[in-house]
Amino acid sequence: MGDVAGYVWYYANIGTLTEPSYAEGVQLLLESGKPLYAGTDPDAPVTDFTVLQGNRAVPACADFSGDGNRDLVIGDATGGLTYFENSGTNAEPRFAPGRELARLSGRIHVATTDLNGDAVPDLVVSQVGAGAGNQLLLVETQRVGGRPTWTFPGKPIPLAWIPYPQPSVSDANGDGDEDVVIGSSYGTVYLAERSFVDHGVAEATIVGAERR
DSSP states (O other): OBOTTSBBEEOOBOSOSSSOOBOOOEEOBBTTSSBOBOSSOTTSOOOSHHHHTOOOOEEEEEOSSSSSSOEEEEEOTTSEEEEEOBOSOSSSOOBOOOEEEEEOSSOOEEEEEOSSSSSSOEEEEEEOOTTSOSEEEEEOEEEETTEEEEOSSOEEEEOTTSSSOEEEEEOTTSSSSOEEEEEOTTSOOEEEOHHHHHHOOOOOOOOOOOOO
């Protein structure tokens, strides 16, 4: 999980899947041994409201590079989306310096699922404001020479009615495919069923009108 400063913490399940129990959190580190963080320098002087509200890191974890080790893509409250490749192992992860994937607007939340059925994890990203409105971005992952690449903005899905959308992925309705469950800043949770995520809503055509 991410924290408000932008650091990321790992909690190992030392129990079982049916009876989980978690070890004390461990802060994830870069190859250099310094703490991994997303966003602006957590020690930077507070000069404006963006810095004051913190980085609010939101990590998505998957093997994006295809080497068997789980990597991170992290959204933050400054509009950043950053990729950290795991150059260590799953048991003892260490991460390469971050590679910025996109500079978006507002607070960025990210989740991961296989959108196109190619067995490569893709990104479900939410952004807010700056003229774009609230929206999801469905961004497919391509591997070029073992290096994951992403092209933004991907496929946008407008979510103007959801304040600060926060996506996660789950087969919420039990029909065998993964849906997008969207939290919001005002306590309401929304379900984007997979058919809506893949195809949207058909555009209506006016076939006639009459005055009463």
